[in-house]
Amino acid sequence: MSGVQDRLTDSLYGLGWSTVKKLPEPAAARLGRTIADTAWKRRGKGVLQLERNYARVVPDASPEGLAELSRAGMRSYLRYWMESFRLPVWSEERIRNGVEVKGMHHVTDALAAGKGVVAALPHLANWDLAGAWVASELKIPFTTVAERLKPETLFDRFVAYREGLGMEVLPHTGGTAFGTLARRLRDGGLVCLVADRDLSASGVEVDFFGETARMPGGPALLAQHTGAALLPVTLRYDDSPVMRGRVHPPIAVPESGGRPEKxxxxxxxxADAFATGIADHPEDWHMLQRLWTADLEPRPEPSSEAEGGRP
Known part of the structure; x- marks a missing residue:
């Protein structure tokens, strides 16, 4: 049965890339909103978890307010997918006009000084579009890591898609990602990592909106190992077709303490930098999975099917 489901999943993503990219942009946007509203009305596991996550971000929200926020969140999430399906056919001009980023001097200054850069992002808005914009704006390749997906053919689709946007993509497991990333940084390169959800179950505990969560320690370790600048990046949508972003100031390596403490x-x-962007635009945080340690403890699952997470 799992083989059938894997083939169906792969086929659906393939259909998205082959069909949605051919639609006029307004039609693709309408389709995304329709799918988002349908998924939201089903109240599946992903939507319910999204609301639980939003309840931490907006603790004073009423149940009705959280429901409306999750509806906006699902629309933002489907905007990500509709854009991603269409990105391979966007012109360089369309990509460059579709993003505005403040604080890019933090990136260019570090690169000009011969230092590598670790750009760390949460699951806000469309990081694939941000990556394509960086590749177009800076005219340099950069390296990222992708979660291995099942089936393998689907993972291969995502690798090919992101490589087509100008990224070098390393698998999160089954390889030597950390060593390759460190080499790229020592050569003065750029590494971009989505870093608000720990995939290893052994991440670093942080205080996040007043509760304990775990986030990957890789970005901080890479900065310590290589001397690269560690730069938080947050993104957001607004009512225009333009996605906006902010590169935050570098996070310094503490002068004292051992490696775990640093x-x-x-x-x-x-986590604090991510929280500022998420609090300002929670609807653009596409976290449909459990994040806080309190939610990671064993608990009964809702019976309805889950909406998928973003790879």
Missing amino acids: TSVMTQAL
Whole structure:
């Protein structure tokens, strides 16, 4: 049965890339909103978890307010997918006009000084579009890491898609990602990592909106190992077709303490920067999975099917 489901999943994503990219942009946007509203009305596991996550971000929200926020969140999430399906056919001009980023001097200054850069982002808005914009704006390749997906053919689709946007993509497991990333940084390169959800179950504990969560320590460790600048990045949508972003100031390596202590301090600083962007635009945070440790404890699952997470 799992083989059938895997083939169906792969086929559906393939259909998205082959069909949605051919639609006029307004039609693709309408389709995304329709799918988002349908998924939201089903109240599946992903939507319910999204609301639980939003309840931490907006603790004073009423149940009705959280429901409306999750509806906006699902529309933002489907905007990500509709854009991603269409990105391979966007012109360089369309990509460059579709993003505005403040604080890019933090990136260019570090690169000009011969330092590598670790750009760390949460699951806000469309990081694939941001990556395509960086590749177009800076005219340099950069390296990222992708979660291995099942089936393998689907993972291969995402690798090919992101490589087509100008990224070098390393698998999160089954390889030597950390060593390759460190080499790229020592050569003065750019590494971009989505870093608000720990995939290893052994991440760094942080205080996140007043509760304990775990986030990956990799960005902080890479900065310590290589001397690269560690830069938090937050993104947001607004009512225009333009996605806006902010590169935050570099997170310094603490002068004292051992490696675990330094990693903890730096990862907490990342979490704090992520929280500012998420609090300002919670609807653009596409976290349909469990994040806080309280939610990771065993608990009964809702019976309805889950909406998928973003790879």
